[in-house]
């Protein structure tokens with residue numbers, strides 16, 4: 048995820064150094080180092096945490112002396128609380144962000160929350176960085192960030208899974224894999240673009256506009272969610288992801 052974001056973060060004036068022992072290539076105009084020791088004598092205005100949540104206590108403390116006095120830490124680690132991050136970084140100001148995968152093409156939907164000690168300059172810089180990758184929603188608490196993680200951070204996983212099932216069903220109805228993909232992804236793209244372009248109209252109304260009484264869509268919708276079982280599944284999906292984010296705190 049860090050590399051995907053960097054493609055767009057990198058479009059500003061900042062100079063980025065990536066520390067990653069396993070990465071082989073880095074975006075243009077960035078410097079890749081295999082270990083923190085190679086840059087440990089330098090000072091940075093921003094340290095970005097894009098490692099797994101479980102690695103924070105082990106990896107971060109060694110970076111705390113590398114943050115300049117006016118600097119801040121930006122973390123994309125799911126769930127991982129500001130208290131944990133700040134503890135690992137000797138009390139540094141922390142901004143937590145939850146991006147999502149479409150940031151890789153500049154169409155991300157991120158949420159952001161700032162901890163104590165974060166000043167307006169830090170906050171506006173973080174918002175500006177994230178706006179390079181798509182849209183940003185500032186939320187009022189870490190709990191809301193964990194809820195946003197369940198909705199949008201993990202969201203592309205749900206959407207890919209729904210698209211996958213939709214394509215598989217289209218194949219079973221007689222289309223080749225390629226034609227099924229064309230029909231399904233084109234339908235999803237056009238439908239979502241329509242909803243985004245028409246934010247005055249509710250999703251219920253947009254759905255109803257497709258649905259002729261006694262027609263094919265009504266028959267399909269009845270099978271899809273007539274018993275509300277899919278609505279219940281969607282609630283379970285978000286609750287499970289939110290619960291996991293809370294476990295990672």
Ligand SMILES: NC(=O)C1=CN([C@@H]2O[C@H](COP(=O)(O)OP(=O)(O)OC[C@H]3O[C@@H](n4cnc5c(N)ncnc54)[C@H](O)[C@@H]3O)[C@@H](O)[C@H]2O)C=CC1
Pocket residue numbers: 048049066067068069070097098099100106123124125126145146147148200
């Ligand atoms: N994948 C996604 O869609 C999203 C991921 N995140 C967060 O991003 C973080 C990274 O997740 P992914 O990108 O999915 O995992 P990933 O496994 O693709 O990336 C982790 C990177 O950390 C590197 N790494 C391993 N040990 C390291 C060390 N000691 N020092 C520096 N780098 C090290 C790995 O080589 C790898 O490039 C997680 O905290 C996750 O919660 C947040 C939002 C969305």
Ligand SMILES: O=C(O)[C@@H]1CCC=N1
Pocket residue numbers: 125196200201
């Ligand atoms: O699955 C995960 O834990 C990460 C955070 C949100 C998306 N991917």
